[in-house]
Amino acid sequence: MxxxxxxxxxxxxxxxxxxxxxxxxxxxxxxxxxxxxxxxxxxxxxxKKKTLIGDNDSDSEEDAxxxxxxxxxxxxxxxxxxxxxxxxxxxxxxxxxxxTSASLSVCLITADPQRGVKDIVADETFPPELRNRITRIIGYTKLKERYKSFESRRQLLAEHDVFLADDRIIMRLVKTLGKTFYKSSKRPIPVRIERTEKVDGKRVKKDGKKPPKSERQAQFASAQVLAKEVEKALSxxxxxxxxxxxxxxxxxxxxxxxxxxxxxxxxxxxxxxxxxxxxxxxxxxxxxxxxxxxxxxxxxxxxxxxxxxxxxxxxxxxxxEKDKKNEKKRKSSETTSTPAAKKTKTSKKTADDEVDVKETLKKRKAKALKASA
Missing domain, CATH: 3.30.190.20 (Ribosomal protein L1/L10, rRNA-binding domain)
Structure with a gap:
């Protein structure tokens, strides 16, 4: 419609x-x-009542x-x-x-190469308490290769509390991680890992060219910037x-x-x-x-x-509006009733013609009989 x-x-x-x-x-x-x-x-x-009457021998329910x-x-x-x-x-x-949990486990998904981000997190200037929370760093290519099956993705989901992802690949993760992640409350949170150049406080637009392999680590932000991005995402x-x-x-x-x-x-x-x-x-x-x-x-x-x-x-x-609706209904009813009326008149005319033909035939038959006599 x-x-x-x-x-x-x-x-x-x-x-x-x-x-x-x-x-x-x-x-x-x-x-x-x-x-x-x-x-x-x-x-x-x-x-607790079930535990006391013996339905559950372990006391994990009480202590949980x-x-x-x-x-x-x-x-x-x-x-x-x-x-x-x-x-x-x-x-x-x-x-x-x-x-706010002290035992929070964070998985950081990065654009390739992942080694550059691992080196930044291992840097001395990166906060140690935040480094202890990041329990895994995985690149996008390895993520696709290692976690293809449904069960492997479920296992990855259960191993970590929070998932952070490089904002450059965040939209590609929907297909890579699938409904296992995106039907849960652990969807990846975007963080900015790429280094941005600024002039007078404004970002400089890229020229669209990829840097050579020897300079690819330079595309990642510094340890202080990455730490700030991770803290911001967690809060x-x-x-x-x-x-x-x-x-x-x-x-x-x-x-x-x-x-x-x-x-x-x-x-x-x-x-x-x-x-x-x-x-x-x-x-x-x-x-x-x-x-x-x-x-x-x-x-x-x-x-x-x-x-x-x-x-x-x-x-x-x-x-x-009401008048228009009533007018439409009236016209519609007239349109549907007209064919029926025409059909009735036609059928009545046909019946009268049949009666006239019969009468004519009777008269001719009587005349023929009289002439033969």
Whole structure:
């Protein structure tokens, strides 16, 4: 069906506030956290009872730490996000990091050659605590060769907590890693590893020529720049938009306080409306927060159903539209009834002709009999 050229809706009296209500967000975050923690306590209590009656001989369930479930922000837009530049994976800085574990395992996927990045991470100027978190560095070519099977990709996914990828190859990883990664919450986060030349604080455009093999290490950034990029990626909220009207961004976990969730939600909403959502707040229809297995709680709903002023009708001609519809129905009914009427008249005429023929034949027969007598 071709898109209608008529405006989409009529103008309403009140307009959108275009800002989050801190009290509403805090109430929703508190209710969501309370619900998740209650369910976790019930689950733990149930597992303890099973252990006591002998259903589970090991005490690993009792000693296991509480699982911190992710909290997601769901933003619904009025129109699809179709700009290819906005659909590229990105990140938004948040006040409270999602990766604070001391035993965090990071896998860094780089453009070839990988040896250049390994040398940079092993450099003395690279922070030791950050180097200990990066447990694997793998080049794009080796990634394709070693992890072709579904099982090998699953194993790689389970071995690391966070995956960072060179922003030059981030779009090629969708096909290389497949649905094993991109249906999980461990999608690769882009980082800038390539060295950029600046003049007067502005980047110098490339000439498009590849450097010779002997100078390829020079294309990587310095140890300080790479460390800064990795720290920034670990303290951000990854953004992966799809060409649709719904976007999900992880903004926290169940161990956060309502105030921490509020800070992260405000930062993510600001980042989405400023950089990723076309038309910004004007294109936002609703914002919700939810856990993995909970209902979505609304924190912001739009009063407007349109994006552009050209989509608005100031005086909707409701009566005129109804009259046009009734006129179309009447004409349609007349058109369908006309052939039937013609058919009835034709059939009646044919019946009368048959009667006349019979009468004529009877008269001729009687006359013939009389003449023969």
């Amino acid at each position: 071709a898109p209608s050229e008529r405006p989409l809706t009529t103008k309403v009296a009140s307009g959108s506030p275009y800002q989050l209500d801190d009290n509403q967000v805090t109430r929703a975050a508190s209710a969501l956290l309370r619900h998740i923690r209650t369910k976790q306590e019930e689950k733990e209590e149930s597992s 730490p509480k699982v911190h479930e992710p909290i997601w922000l769901i933003m619904t837009t009025k129109k699809h996000v179709v700009d290819k530049n906005r659909l590229k994976p990105g990140k938004i800085s948040i006040p409270h990091s999602l990766n 951000c909220a990854p953004v992966h938009l799809a060409p649709a009207t719904t976007t999900a961004v992880r903004v926290g976990t169940s161990k956060f306080t309502p105030e921490q969730l509020l800070d992260n939600i405000k930062a993510v909403v600001q980042g989405l409306t400023d950089k990723y959502i076309t038309k910004g707040w004007r294109n936002v229809k609703a914002i919700h927060i939810k856990g993995p297995n909970t209902a979505a709680l609304p924190i912001w709903l739009a009063d407007e159903l349109w994006v552009d002023e050209g989509d608005i009708l100031d005086n909707p001609p409701e009566t005129e």
